[in-house]
Amino acid sequence: KAGVTQTPRYLIKTRGQQVTLSCSPISGHRSVSWYQQTPGQGLQFLFEYFSETQRNKGNFPGRFSGRQFSNSRSEMNVSTLELGDSALYLCASSLEGDNYGYTFGSGTRLTVV
Amino acid sequence: AQSVSQHNHHVILSEAASLELGCNYSYGGTVNLFWYVQYPGQHLQLLLKYFSGDPLVKGIKGFEAEFIKSKFSFNLRKPSVQWSDTAEYFCAVSETGANNLFFGTGTRLTVIP
Numbered sequence A: 001k002a003g004v005t006q007t008p009r010y011l012i013k014t015r016g017q018q019v020t021l022s023c024s025p026i027s028g029h030r031s032v033s034w035y036q037q038t039p040g041q042g043l044q045f046l047f048e049y050f051s052e053t054q055r056n057k058g059n060f061p062g063r064f065s066g067r068q069f070s071n072s073r074s075e076m077n078v079s080t081l082e083l084g085d086s087a088l089y090l091c092a093s094s095l096e097g098d099n100y101g102y103t104f105g106s107g108t109r110l111t112v113v
Numbered sequence B: 001a002q003s004v005s006q007h008n009h010h011v012i013l014s015e016a017a018s019l020e021l022g023c024n025y026s027y028g029g030t031v032n033l034f035w036y037v038q039y040p041g042q043h044l045q046l047l048l049k050y051f052s053g054d055p056l057v058k059g060i061k062g063f064e065a066e067f068i069k070s071k072f073s074f075n076l077r078k079p080s081v082q083w084s085d086t087a088e089y090f091c092a093v094s095e096t097g098a099n100n101l102f103f104g105t106g107t108r109l110t111v112i113p
Helices: none
Strands: A005-007 A010-013 A019-024 A031-038 A042-050 A053-057 A064-068 A074-078 A087-094 A108-112 B003-005 B010-014 B019-021 B024-026 B031-038 B045-050 B056-058 B064-068 B073-078 B087-095 B107-112
Touching: A005 A087, A010 A019, A019 A087, A019 A108, A031 A074, A042 A064, A042 A074, A053 A064, A074 A087, B003 B087, B010 B019, B019 B107, B024 B073, B031 B064, B031 B073, B045 B056, B045 B064, B045 B073, B073 B087
Parallel strands: A010 A108, B010 B107
Antiparallel strands: A005 A019, A019 A074, A031 A042, A031 A087, A042 A053, A064 A074, A087 A108, B003 B024, B019 B073, B031 B045, B031 B087, B056 B064, B064 B073, B087 B107
C-alpha cells in the first residue's frame, strides 16, 4: 500500500514569505501529525489532527498552523518565514494515534534564504 | 514537560559486535515507548514499540528493547550488528492517550565491515 506522501520534497523561500506543505496519509489513517527536524533541536512536535480537528499542539509560534481535510489529507502553513524555519518537515500518519505507532513520510526540506 | 535523553551521539562498531543504545525519559505517568530508525536518505521507520505487558519487546531486523520502569529507560539492543544497520536511531516517548511523540536527539550508528 502507498505510504505517507509529502509534497513538495524541496522548497526554497525568502524571509517574510509564507509556505504551505501537504501531506497525504496512508489510506484509512485518520490521525496526521507534523514534526520539525533540525540539526540543533532534533525532532519537535508541531501539531496533530484527527478527523479534521486539532487534538494536540506543540510549542511553536502562531505562525505555524495546519488543517486537515475530510479525506484526512493535511496541510501545514508557515507565515512570515524566518531563517530559523529552515528544516525538514515530517508528516506522520496513524490509524487513531500513538497507540498504533506512526508511519512517517520522507519530508519536505524547506530552506529559507 | 517530557524529555528524552539519548546519551550516545555517535557509536562506531565493527560487524558482529553487540549493540546497546541508551534511552532515558522523564515522565512519571504511563508512557508508550518507541524506537525509530532513519537509514541514510530514507524516512523514519518504526523498529519497535512498547505499550504494556512484557517489558522485553522484539522488533524488526533482530532488534529488541527492554523497558525498565524503575530506571525510566528503554534501551535498544542487537546481539550482532551488520553493515546495513548503519543509520540514525531515535528513541521516542508519548504519554498514554496523548497523540504526540517526544524524540531524543538521536544516535548515529556506524558499522564498519
